[in-house]
Amino acid sequence: MNEQNFLAEKFEENRSHLRRVAYRMLGSLSEADDAVQEAWLRLARADTSDVRNLSGWLTTVVARVCLDMLRGRKSRREEPMGPYVPEPVVGRDGGIDPGHEARMADSVGLALLVVLETLAPAERIAFVLHDMFDLPFDEIAPIVGRSEAAARQLASRARRRVQGADKNADADLASQQEIVDAFLAASRNGDFEGLLAVLDPDVVVLADDAAARLGGSRELRGADAVAKAFMGRARAAQTALVDGTVGAVVAPRGRLLLVVNFTIANGKIVEINAVGDPARLGEFDLAVLDERC
Numbered sequence: 001m002n003e004q005n006f007l008a009e010k011f012e013e014n015r016s017h018l019r020r021v022a023y024r025m026l027g028s029l030s031e032a033d034d035a036v037q038e039a040w041l042r043l044a045r046a047d048t049s050d051v052r053n054l055s056g057w058l059t060t061v062v063a064r065v066c067l068d069m070l071r072g073r074k075s076r077r078e079e080p081m082g083p084y085v086p087e088p089v090v091g092r093d094g095g096i097d098p099g100h101e102a103r104m105a106d107s108v109g110l111a112l113l114v115v116l117e118t119l120a121p122a123e124r125i126a127f128v129l130h131d132m133f134d135l136p137f138d139e140i141a142p143i144v145g146r147s148e149a150a151a152r153q154l155a156s157r158a159r160r161r162v163q164g165a166d167k168n169a170d171a172d173l174a175s176q177q178e179i180v181d182a183f184l185a186a187s188r189n190g191d192f193e194g195l196l197a198v199l200d201p202d203v204v205v206l207a208d209d210a211a212a213r214l215g216g217s218r219e220l221r222g223a224d225a226v227a228k229a230f231m232g233r234a235r236a237a238q239t240a241l242v243d244g245t246v247g248a249v250v251a252p253r254g255r256l257l258l259v260v261n262f263t264i265a266n267g268k269i270v271e272i273n274a275v276g277d278p279a280r281l282g283e284f285d286l287a288v289l290d291e292r293c
Contacts, residue, residue: 004044007043007044007048010054011039011040011043011058014054014055014058015036017055017059018035018036018039018058018059018062019032019033019036021059021062021063021066021128021129021133022035022036022062022065022066024116024128024132025063025066025067025070025116025124025125025128026066026069026070027113027116027117027253027254027255028253028254028255029253031069034069035062035065035066035069036062038065039058039061039062039065042061042065043058043061056139059129059133059135060139060143063125063129063143064143066125067121067122067125067143067144070121070124070125071121112162112254112288113251113253113254114238114240114249114251114254114256114286114288115161115162115240115286115287115288116128116158116162116254117251117254117255117256118161118256118282118284118285118286119158119161120154122144122145122146122154123154123155123157123158123161124158125140125143125144125154126140126144126151126152126154126155126158127154127155127158127159127162129143130155131155131158131159137151137152137155140155161285161286161287162287162288163287163288173241173245173246175267176245176246176262176264177239177246177289179198179246179262179264179267179268179269180239180246180247180248180262180264180269181239182194182197182198183195183198183199183230183234183262183269184234184237184238184239184248186198186230187230187231187232187233187234187237188232188233188234188235190231190232192227192228192231195223195226195227195230195231196223196224196227198268198269199223199226199227199268199269200223200265200266200268200269200270201222201223202221202222202223202270203221203222203223203226203268203269203270203271203272204219204220204221204270204271204272205217205219205220205221205226205229205271205272205273205274206218206219206271206272206273206274207219207273207274207275207276208274208275208276208277208280209276209277210275210276210277210278211258211274211275211276211277212276213276214257214258214276216229216274217229226272234248236250236251236252237249237250237258237260238250238251239289240286240287240288240289241286241287241288241289242259242260242261242284242285242286243261243284243285244285245261245262246262246289247259247260247261247262248260248262249286256281256286257276258274258275258276259274259275259276259281259284259286260272260273260274260275261273261274261275
Protein backbone atom coordinates (compact mmCIF):
# COMPACT_ATOMS: atom_id res chain seq x y z
CA MET A 1 0.00 0.00 0.00
CA ASN A 2 1.47 3.38 -1.02
CA GLU A 3 1.50 6.37 1.31
CA GLN A 4 -1.44 8.13 -0.37
CA ASN A 5 -3.67 5.07 -0.05
CA PHE A 6 -2.58 4.63 3.56
CA LEU A 7 -3.49 8.25 4.38
CA ALA A 8 -6.83 7.90 2.59
CA GLU A 9 -7.66 4.80 4.64
CA LYS A 10 -6.70 6.49 7.93
CA PHE A 11 -8.68 9.58 6.99
CA GLU A 12 -11.81 7.51 6.35
CA GLU A 13 -11.36 5.89 9.76
CA ASN A 14 -11.47 9.37 11.29
CA ARG A 15 -14.10 10.96 9.03
CA SER A 16 -17.12 10.46 11.33
CA HIS A 17 -15.20 11.84 14.32
CA LEU A 18 -14.03 14.86 12.34
CA ARG A 19 -17.56 15.47 11.10
CA ARG A 20 -18.89 15.48 14.68
CA VAL A 21 -16.18 17.92 15.75
CA ALA A 22 -16.90 20.25 12.83
CA TYR A 23 -20.67 20.09 13.28
CA ARG A 24 -20.47 21.08 16.94
CA MET A 25 -18.29 24.02 15.99
CA LEU A 26 -20.27 25.18 12.96
CA GLY A 27 -23.85 24.03 13.58
CA SER A 28 -24.29 23.23 9.90
CA LEU A 29 -23.82 19.82 8.34
CA SER A 30 -22.96 21.18 4.91
CA GLU A 31 -20.31 23.49 6.37
CA ALA A 32 -19.02 20.63 8.52
CA ASP A 33 -18.59 18.52 5.40
CA ASP A 34 -16.74 21.41 3.74
CA ALA A 35 -14.40 21.63 6.74
CA VAL A 36 -13.74 17.88 6.67
CA GLN A 37 -13.04 18.00 2.93
CA GLU A 38 -10.58 20.85 3.45
CA ALA A 39 -8.85 18.76 6.13
CA TRP A 40 -8.42 15.95 3.60
CA LEU A 41 -6.93 18.35 1.04
CA ARG A 42 -4.46 19.63 3.64
CA LEU A 43 -3.58 16.08 4.65
CA ALA A 44 -2.94 15.12 1.02
CA ARG A 45 -0.56 18.07 0.63
CA ALA A 46 1.20 17.74 3.99
CA ASP A 47 4.35 15.93 5.01
CA THR A 48 3.08 13.67 7.81
CA SER A 49 6.22 11.60 8.26
CA ASP A 50 6.75 13.05 11.74
CA VAL A 51 3.08 12.87 12.78
CA ARG A 52 2.66 10.26 15.52
CA ASN A 53 -1.02 10.86 16.26
CA LEU A 54 -2.81 11.32 12.96
CA SER A 55 -6.25 11.52 14.57
CA GLY A 56 -5.10 14.36 16.81
CA TRP A 57 -3.41 16.09 13.88
CA LEU A 58 -6.60 15.90 11.82
CA THR A 59 -8.71 17.18 14.71
CA THR A 60 -6.39 20.17 15.01
CA VAL A 61 -6.62 20.85 11.26
CA VAL A 62 -10.42 20.67 11.29
CA ALA A 63 -10.54 22.98 14.31
CA ARG A 64 -8.38 25.57 12.53
CA VAL A 65 -10.51 25.34 9.39
CA CYS A 66 -13.67 25.80 11.48
CA LEU A 67 -12.15 28.77 13.31
CA ASP A 68 -11.44 30.46 9.96
CA MET A 69 -15.01 29.72 8.82
CA LEU A 70 -16.52 31.11 12.02
CA ARG A 71 -14.44 34.27 11.77
CA GLY A 72 -15.48 34.68 8.16
CA ARG A 73 -19.12 34.20 9.12
CA LYS A 74 -18.87 36.87 11.83
CA SER A 75 -17.22 39.38 9.50
CA ARG A 76 -19.69 38.86 6.63
CA ARG A 77 -22.85 38.61 8.74
CA GLU A 78 -24.67 37.07 5.79
CA GLU A 79 -27.14 34.90 7.66
CA PRO A 80 -30.43 34.72 5.70
CA MET A 81 -33.61 35.96 7.37
CA GLY A 82 -36.04 34.11 5.12
CA PRO A 83 -37.84 30.85 5.93
CA TYR A 84 -35.55 27.95 6.78
CA VAL A 85 -35.25 25.20 4.19
CA PRO A 86 -33.24 22.19 5.44
CA GLU A 87 -30.14 21.42 3.42
CA PRO A 88 -30.50 18.01 1.76
CA VAL A 89 -27.96 15.47 2.95
CA VAL A 90 -26.65 12.93 0.48
CA GLY A 91 -26.12 9.51 2.03
CA ARG A 92 -23.62 6.87 1.01
CA ASP A 93 -26.16 5.35 -1.40
CA GLY A 94 -26.63 8.70 -3.11
CA GLY A 95 -30.15 9.17 -1.73
CA ILE A 96 -31.40 12.32 -0.04
CA ASP A 97 -31.95 12.19 3.71
CA PRO A 98 -33.54 15.55 4.62
CA GLY A 99 -33.95 14.53 8.27
CA HIS A 100 -30.31 13.68 8.92
CA GLU A 101 -29.22 17.20 9.82
CA ALA A 102 -32.15 17.54 12.21
CA ARG A 103 -31.09 14.31 13.92
CA MET A 104 -27.53 15.61 14.16
CA ALA A 105 -28.84 18.79 15.75
CA ASP A 106 -30.93 16.80 18.21
CA SER A 107 -27.88 14.75 19.20
CA VAL A 108 -26.05 17.93 20.19
CA GLY A 109 -29.08 19.80 21.46
CA LEU A 110 -30.54 22.70 19.53
CA ALA A 111 -30.49 24.90 22.61
CA LEU A 112 -26.76 24.30 22.97
CA LEU A 113 -26.18 25.13 19.30
CA VAL A 114 -28.08 28.38 19.80
CA VAL A 115 -25.86 29.40 22.70
CA LEU A 116 -22.69 28.32 20.88
CA GLU A 117 -23.71 30.63 18.02
CA THR A 118 -23.56 33.60 20.43
CA LEU A 119 -19.96 32.88 21.45
CA ALA A 120 -16.90 34.48 19.92
CA PRO A 121 -15.20 32.07 17.48
CA ALA A 122 -12.20 31.40 19.74
CA GLU A 123 -14.49 30.79 22.74
CA ARG A 124 -16.55 28.34 20.75
CA ILE A 125 -13.51 26.42 19.52
CA ALA A 126 -11.94 26.24 23.00
CA PHE A 127 -15.18 25.08 24.62
CA VAL A 128 -16.03 22.46 22.00
CA LEU A 129 -12.53 20.98 21.88
CA HIS A 130 -12.07 20.84 25.64
CA ASP A 131 -15.54 20.23 27.08
CA MET A 132 -16.92 18.04 24.30
CA PHE A 133 -13.82 16.26 22.99
CA ASP A 134 -11.43 16.37 25.98
CA LEU A 135 -8.60 18.04 24.09
CA PRO A 136 -6.04 19.46 26.57
CA PHE A 137 -5.49 23.21 26.70
CA ASP A 138 -1.85 22.95 25.67
CA GLU A 139 -3.10 21.60 22.33
CA ILE A 140 -5.99 24.07 22.06
CA ALA A 141 -3.79 27.12 22.70
CA PRO A 142 -1.92 27.11 19.34
CA ILE A 143 -5.19 26.50 17.46
CA VAL A 144 -6.81 29.69 18.83
CA GLY A 145 -3.49 31.59 18.88
CA ARG A 146 -3.47 32.17 22.64
CA SER A 147 -1.45 31.04 25.62
CA GLU A 148 -2.57 27.94 27.50
CA ALA A 149 -3.91 30.10 30.34
CA ALA A 150 -5.80 32.33 27.89
CA ALA A 151 -7.28 29.28 26.15
CA ARG A 152 -8.45 28.02 29.53
CA GLN A 153 -10.14 31.39 30.16
CA LEU A 154 -11.86 31.26 26.77
CA ALA A 155 -13.38 27.89 27.58
CA SER A 156 -14.35 29.05 31.06
CA ARG A 157 -16.20 32.10 29.70
CA ALA A 158 -17.97 29.93 27.16
CA ARG A 159 -18.89 27.39 29.84
CA ARG A 160 -20.46 30.07 32.02
CA ARG A 161 -22.55 31.23 29.07
CA VAL A 162 -23.59 27.70 28.16
CA GLN A 163 -24.45 26.71 31.70
CA GLY A 164 -26.14 30.00 32.55
CA ALA A 165 -24.08 30.87 35.62
CA ASP A 166 -26.79 32.99 37.20
CA LYS A 167 -29.80 30.99 36.13
CA ASN A 168 -30.52 29.69 39.61
CA ALA A 169 -30.40 33.12 41.22
CA ASP A 170 -34.08 33.75 40.59
CA ALA A 171 -36.25 31.22 42.43
CA ASP A 172 -39.13 32.09 40.10
CA LEU A 173 -37.42 30.69 37.00
CA ALA A 174 -39.02 27.27 37.40
CA SER A 175 -42.54 28.71 37.38
CA GLN A 176 -41.63 30.99 34.44
CA GLN A 177 -40.42 27.99 32.48
CA GLU A 178 -43.56 26.01 33.30
CA ILE A 179 -45.73 28.83 31.92
CA VAL A 180 -43.61 29.35 28.79
CA ASP A 181 -43.44 25.59 28.15
CA ALA A 182 -47.23 25.39 28.51
CA PHE A 183 -47.67 28.28 26.06
CA LEU A 184 -45.35 26.71 23.47
CA ALA A 185 -46.95 23.28 23.84
CA ALA A 186 -50.46 24.70 23.44
CA SER A 187 -49.33 26.71 20.43
CA ARG A 188 -47.78 23.67 18.72
CA ASN A 189 -50.82 21.52 19.42
CA GLY A 190 -53.37 24.12 18.31
CA ASP A 191 -54.86 24.09 21.81
CA PHE A 192 -56.92 27.28 21.98
CA GLU A 193 -58.11 26.72 25.55
CA GLY A 194 -54.58 25.84 26.65
CA LEU A 195 -53.33 29.14 25.25
CA LEU A 196 -56.06 31.10 26.98
CA ALA A 197 -55.14 29.39 30.26
CA VAL A 198 -51.68 31.00 30.34
CA LEU A 199 -52.51 34.36 28.72
CA ASP A 200 -53.60 37.46 30.60
CA PRO A 201 -56.91 38.78 29.18
CA ASP A 202 -55.13 42.01 28.17
CA VAL A 203 -51.96 40.37 26.84
CA VAL A 204 -49.99 42.34 24.23
CA VAL A 205 -47.76 40.94 21.47
CA LEU A 206 -45.16 43.23 19.91
CA ALA A 207 -42.84 42.23 17.06
CA ASP A 208 -40.14 44.11 15.20
CA ASP A 209 -40.21 44.30 11.39
CA ALA A 210 -37.91 41.28 10.93
CA ALA A 211 -40.03 39.12 13.24
CA ALA A 212 -43.25 40.24 11.55
CA ARG A 213 -41.84 39.26 8.14
CA LEU A 214 -41.50 35.70 9.41
CA GLY A 215 -45.27 35.44 9.49
CA GLY A 216 -46.43 37.35 12.55
CA SER A 217 -48.11 40.68 13.23
CA ARG A 218 -46.46 43.87 14.41
CA GLU A 219 -48.95 44.16 17.27
CA LEU A 220 -51.76 42.09 18.78
CA ARG A 221 -53.90 42.78 21.84
CA GLY A 222 -56.20 40.58 23.88
CA ALA A 223 -56.05 36.91 24.80
CA ASP A 224 -58.48 35.77 22.10
CA ALA A 225 -56.58 37.48 19.28
CA VAL A 226 -53.21 36.24 20.55
CA ALA A 227 -54.43 32.67 21.04
CA LYS A 228 -55.87 32.58 17.52
CA ALA A 229 -52.64 33.97 16.05
CA PHE A 230 -50.47 31.38 17.79
CA MET A 231 -52.64 28.35 17.02
CA GLY A 232 -50.46 25.71 15.36
CA ARG A 233 -47.33 27.88 15.59
CA ALA A 234 -44.15 27.68 17.70
CA ARG A 235 -43.13 24.30 16.27
CA ALA A 236 -39.51 25.42 15.94
CA ALA A 237 -39.39 27.38 19.22
CA GLN A 238 -37.55 26.20 22.31
CA THR A 239 -37.32 27.65 25.79
CA ALA A 240 -34.05 29.35 26.70
CA LEU A 241 -32.73 31.77 29.26
CA VAL A 242 -32.89 35.23 27.66
CA ASP A 243 -31.18 38.02 29.61
CA GLY A 244 -31.78 36.17 32.87
CA THR A 245 -35.46 35.30 32.37
CA VAL A 246 -37.23 32.45 30.63
CA GLY A 247 -37.93 33.15 26.97
CA ALA A 248 -37.85 31.26 23.71
CA VAL A 249 -35.67 31.06 20.63
CA VAL A 250 -36.22 29.92 17.07
CA ALA A 251 -32.97 28.61 15.65
CA PRO A 252 -32.97 26.23 12.67
CA ARG A 253 -29.73 24.23 12.74
CA GLY A 254 -28.63 26.34 15.68
CA ARG A 255 -28.67 29.57 13.65
CA LEU A 256 -30.50 32.15 15.73
CA LEU A 257 -33.47 33.52 13.80
CA LEU A 258 -35.82 34.84 16.47
CA VAL A 259 -35.75 35.66 20.20
CA VAL A 260 -39.01 35.91 22.14
CA ASN A 261 -39.26 37.59 25.53
CA PHE A 262 -42.19 36.90 27.86
CA THR A 263 -43.37 39.19 30.65
CA ILE A 264 -45.19 37.14 33.28
CA ALA A 265 -47.27 38.46 36.19
CA ASN A 266 -49.51 36.56 38.57
CA GLY A 267 -48.97 33.34 36.67
CA LYS A 268 -50.08 34.75 33.30
CA ILE A 269 -48.27 36.04 30.23
CA VAL A 270 -48.96 39.77 29.97
CA GLU A 271 -46.59 40.67 27.13
CA ILE A 272 -44.74 38.85 24.35
CA ASN A 273 -41.90 40.59 22.52
CA ALA A 274 -40.50 39.01 19.34
CA VAL A 275 -37.15 40.19 17.95
CA GLY A 276 -35.75 39.10 14.59
CA ASP A 277 -33.47 42.03 13.72
CA PRO A 278 -29.98 40.51 13.21
CA ALA A 279 -28.33 43.55 14.76
CA ARG A 280 -30.35 43.11 17.94
CA LEU A 281 -30.10 39.31 18.14
CA GLY A 282 -26.42 39.52 18.98
CA GLU A 283 -27.14 41.71 22.00
CA PHE A 284 -29.08 39.05 23.91
CA ASP A 285 -27.44 37.04 26.68
CA LEU A 286 -28.64 33.50 25.98
CA ALA A 287 -28.11 30.35 28.02
CA VAL A 288 -29.31 26.78 27.93
CA LEU A 289 -32.17 25.87 30.26
CA ASP A 290 -32.40 22.54 32.06
CA GLU A 291 -35.50 20.45 31.44
CA ARG A 292 -36.74 22.12 34.59
CA CYS A 293 -34.89 24.92 36.43
